[in-house]
Amino acid sequence: MQFIDLAAQQARIRSSIDARIKAVLDHGKYIMGPEVAELEETLCAFTGSRHCVTCASGTDALLMPLMVWNIGQGDAVFVPPFTFFATVEEPALLGATPIFVDVDPVTFNMRPDLLKKAIEAVRSQDNSLYPLPKVALERKLTPRAVIPVDLFGQAAEYEALLAIARQHDLLVLEDAAQAFGGSRHGKKNCALGCHAAATSFFPAKPLGCYGDGGAIFTDDDELAALLRSIRVHGKGGDKYDNVRLGLNGRLDTLQAAILLAKMEIFPAEIDARQQVAGWYAEQLQNIPGLVIPGVAQGNISAWAQYCVVLPAGKRAQVMAAMRAKGIPTNIYYPKPQHCLAVFASLGYAPDDMPAALHASQNILALPFHPYLEEGQVRQVVTALREALA
Ligand SMILES: *Cc1c(COP(=O)(O)O)cnc(C)c1O
Numbered sequence: 001m002q003f004i005d006l007a008a009q010q011a012r013i014r015s016s017i018d019a020r021i022k023a024v025l026d027h028g029k030y031i032m033g034p035e036v037a038e039l040e041e042t043l044c045a046f047t048g049s050r051h052c053v054t055c056a057s058g059t060d061a062l063l064m065p066l067m068v069w070n071i072g073q074g075d076a077v078f079v080p081p082f083t084f085f086a087t088v089e090e091p092a093l094l095g096a097t098p099i100f101v102d103v104d105p106v107t108f109n110m111r112p113d114l115l116k117k118a119i120e121a122v123r124s125q126d127n128s129l130y131p132l133p134k135v136a137l138e139r140k141l142t143p144r145a146v147i148p149v150d151l152f153g154q155a156a157e158y159e160a161l162l163a164i165a166r167q168h169d170l171l172v173l174e175d176a177a178q179a180f181g182g183s184r185h186g187k188k189n190c191a192l193g194c195h196a197a198a199t200s201f202f203p204a205k206p207l208g209c210y211g212d213g214g215a216i217f218t219d220d221d222e223l224a225a226l227l228r229s230i231r232v233h234g235k236g237g238d239k240y241d242n243v244r245l246g247l248n249g250r251l252d253t254l255q256a257a258i259l260l261a262k263m264e265i266f267p268a269e270i271d272a273r274q275q276v277a278g279w280y281a282e283q284l285q286n287i288p289g290l291v292i293p294g295v296a297q298g299n300i301s302a303w304a305q306y307c308v309v310l311p312a313g314k315r316a317q318v319m320a321a322m323r324a325k326g327i328p329t330n331i332y333y334p335k336p337q338h339c340l341a342v343f344a345s346l347g348y349a350p351d352d353m354p355a356a357l358h359a360s361q362n363i364l365a366l367p368f369h370p371y372l373e374e375g376q377v378r379q380v381v382t383a384l385r386e387a388l389a
Pocket residue numbers: 057058059060083084086087149175177178200201202212213214
């Protein structure tokens with residue numbers, strides 16, 4: 001059994017991918033070819049966002065808006081501790097201080113009530129209100145931005161997060177790297193009212209290309225124009241008239257072509273993911289001590305991963321037992337961000353973020369992709385039940 005079966009998907013659209021690749025080889029515009037603009041239009045239409053600026057990776061999609069906003073030294077950027085490294089790496093790379101805000105134990109997304117506490121703690125330099133990094137006590141940091149993550153495919157609680165951000169004049173960057181294709185209260189992820197949203201087209205994401213890729217979404221005309229400049233080394237009128245510092249942050253034409261072929265079946269794949277998640281939810285009932293993923297009211301998840309939380313201390317044994325039956329599993333994420341060596345100087349203790357710590361110790365990702373069959377889901381669940389018995 002495959003953890004993610006990209007071959008099944010390719011078999012379904014191989015002729016369309018071949019035709020799209022051939023078209024690129026024929027016109028030869030490998031950098032910013034016509035497929036890039038076509039993809040941006042397609043993704044705008046899909047999400048309902050005003051602008052889509054494709055880029056080289058999900059990591060660049062996070063970095064570029066932070067660059068436009070001049071995030072840097074002395075700034076506080078609020079992030080969840082239970083996420084992929086890039087969410088925290090990009091503000092830190094620009095010199096800002098990441099301030100961790102713990103997650104909900106069922107959705108694994110940032111808790112709005114704790115965001116409020118963390119902002120107040122930074123403003124009053126008081127870590128009795130909420131755990132803070134050491135530097136936030138030594139100098140007064142300016143709260144500038146929050147990067148909520150739509151972990152495993154479902155949107156964070158944006159109404160509450162945006163209301164708090166508005167009150168405190170914070171910019172909101174949605175990290176939808178795992179959540180493209182999902183929605184909240186009928187609005188597509190990446191178009192949920194944040195100042196900008198970032199997604200990734202890494203092959204294993206819900207919409208993946210055959211290499212690295214990403215995109216930024218925004219309704220802000222000025223931000224979109226600046227992102228298009230930063231994408232090509234801070235170009236002004238042309239690329240040799242540089243007016244600011246930027247990146248080589250472009251999406252390859254070939255990757256855009258592949259994504260256009262994948263978009264033909266993407267909505268149907270999102271539907272198929274709901275069905276697979278439904279089979280799991282049905283069959284995982286009544287396993288003592290097991291927490292199955294909860295989807296918040298109003299959300300449709302893109303189901304980048306299907307993660308359960310095991311009873312404490314069982315994970316290594318369960319993984320080994322399932323591996324012995326040919327069933328691959330993975331851990332997202334074995335270490336919460338506040339416990340990583342790279343952030344040691346922030347001075348967080350592991351239990352400063354108890355929900356992230358507990359999740360990192362007990363979470364397990366089961367095989368999941370839109371081509372998984374009901375019988376395979378049953379096989380996974382049977383193996384899990386036996387391993388836990
Ligand atoms: C994958 C991922 C990223 C980074 O995307 P890349 O395309 O790999 O650079 C950022 N944030 C989250 C939450 C991710 O899962």
